[in-house]
Amino acid sequence: MSIFQIRQKTSGAVLWTGSADDERTALDAMAREAGYADYAALPDGxxxxxxEASKLDLIS
Known part of the structure; x- marks a missing residue:
């Protein structure tokens, strides 16, 4: 798993940061945390x- 950060494109606000297998599962996780079934269930607006989903490269 990797760490992803989801931002709203228009404002740049960070909406979610967490671990996911890929960008798609990161978007689904963000939507679930907001109370939706998955990314597809988010309102069209x-x-x-x-x-914007970004994979964070964390080096220790």
């Missing part, structure tokens, strides 16, 4: 604003 939210999805149309756009999200």
């Amino acid at each position: 939210l999805r149309s604003a756009g999200f």
